[in-house]
Amino acid sequence: MPIRGEAGSEPSGIVMSREVVKARTSGTPVVALESTIISHGLPQPRNLEVAMELESLVRQGGACPATIAVLDGLARVGLDESELRRVATEPGFRKLGLRDLAPALASRASGATTVSATSYLAERAGLRVFATGGLGGVHRGWVSSRDESADLEVLAGTPLTVVCAGVKSILDVPATLQRLETLNVTVLGYRTWEFPGFYLHSSGEPLDWRVDDPAGVVAVMRRRDELQTSSALVVANPVAVERQLDPVLHDAVLAEALSAAERDNVRGQALTPFLLDAMVRGTNGASLEANLEAVRSNVLLATAVAGEMQV
Ligand code: PSU
Numbered sequence: 001m002p003i004r005g006e007a008g009s010e011p012s013g014i015v016m017s018r019e020v021v022k023a024r025t026s027g028t029p030v031v032a033l034e035s036t037i038i039s040h041g042l043p044q045p046r047n048l049e050v051a052m053e054l055e056s057l058v059r060q061g062g063a064c065p066a067t068i069a070v071l072d073g074l075a076r077v078g079l080d081e082s083e084l085r086r087v088a089t090e091p092g093f094r095k096l097g098l099r100d101l102a103p104a105l106a107s108r109a110s111g112a113t114t115v116s117a118t119s120y121l122a123e124r125a126g127l128r129v130f131a132t133g134g135l136g137g138v139h140r141g142w143v144s145s146r147d148e149s150a151d152l153e154v155l156a157g158t159p160l161t162v163v164c165a166g167v168k169s170i171l172d173v174p175a176t177l178q179r180l181e182t183l184n185v186t187v188l189g190y191r192t193w194e195f196p197g198f199y200l201h202s203s204g205e206p207l208d209w210r211v212d213d214p215a216g217v218v219a220v221m222r223r224r225d226e227l228q229t230s231s232a233l234v235v236a237n238p239v240a241v242e243r244q245l246d247p248v249l250h251d252a253v254l255a256e257a258l259s260a261a262e263r264d265n266v267r268g269q270a271l272t273p274f275l276l277d278a279m280v281r282g283t284n285g286a287s288l289e290a291n292l293e294a295v296r297s298n299v300l301l302a303t304a305v306a307g308e309m310q311v
């Protein structure tokens with residue numbers, strides 16, 4: 001049963017779970033987790049197992065998980081098992097970016113939050129660290145479609161630390177990195193000088209900054225807090241080379257997925273889930289395993305960072 005936190009302690013319009021309220025009052029670190037990866041990014045029935053596994057990884061690391069979603073018109077921070085099940089299995093569960101939150105709340109809808117909506121709600125709830133798989137970004141063919149994920153603009157205005165495996169490799173990675181630079185979003189390589197490639201250890205793109213342990217991330221967070229800059233800190237944590245998708249298979253299947261999307265005229269919100277699904281099918285599930293490895297590793301790192309930061 002969700003409760004509203006003590007009066008004044010919780011921003012209006014956001015409902016935190018009992019577990020998250022307790023963690024916040026007792027000083028237990030909290031890690032925000034997104035829900036679109038569960039509802040739209042992973043196939044059933046594996047998605048529910050993954051949602052629960054990610055939460056238990058956070059708990060094992062001594063922190064409190066806060067999966068974020070909209071249920072029956074309430075923006076929820078922290079879900080219990082039956083609520084996670086709704087995210088994973090409910091037919092018609094929507095995909096909600098930041099711009100979709102107000103109409104979803106007004107119409108009592110239910111939906112999963114993308115990186116943009118999750119970051120916004122996490123920050124408003126006072127959380128500092130968020131783990132996901134790969135950020136959205138600039139799609140290939142942007143010149144004609146102008147499809148750039150809302151994730152980027154929201155990160156530019158949200159002082160949250162986001163641990164990810166880079167941006168999804170279905171995107172135009174150099175263009176996305178350029179946009180992150182323009183938007184003043186700091187990108188730190190975690191034990192790497194190369195931007196990760198989501199399913200792949202490296203995208204081949206160079207990075208300007210690197211840290212080698214959670215304390216290194218926290219040192220940057222503290223300096224950013226002092227400077228009071230308003231943009232996110234992206235911690236780019238590559239999937240281990242031994243666990244990455246075979247790069248040759250990756251490139252071949254991606255080329256096919258991209259042309260299928262063009263042929264079927266898939267656009268807008270549907271494009272990212274379509275491409276991720278085509279990758280899973282085209283690689284016989286190997287892309288799914290690499291995606292999951294990346295997410296697990298990001299959740300573990302985010303938990304360590306939240307613990308080190310004591311947030
Ligand atoms: N990371 C994953 N799988 C996903 C996503 C991220 O490993 O499905 C989701 C995130 O919620 C991200 C969204 O915000 O894809 C981007 O969608 P779009 O390109 O429509 O903005």
Ligand code: MN
Nearest residue numbers: 147148149268
């Ligand atoms: Mn888009």
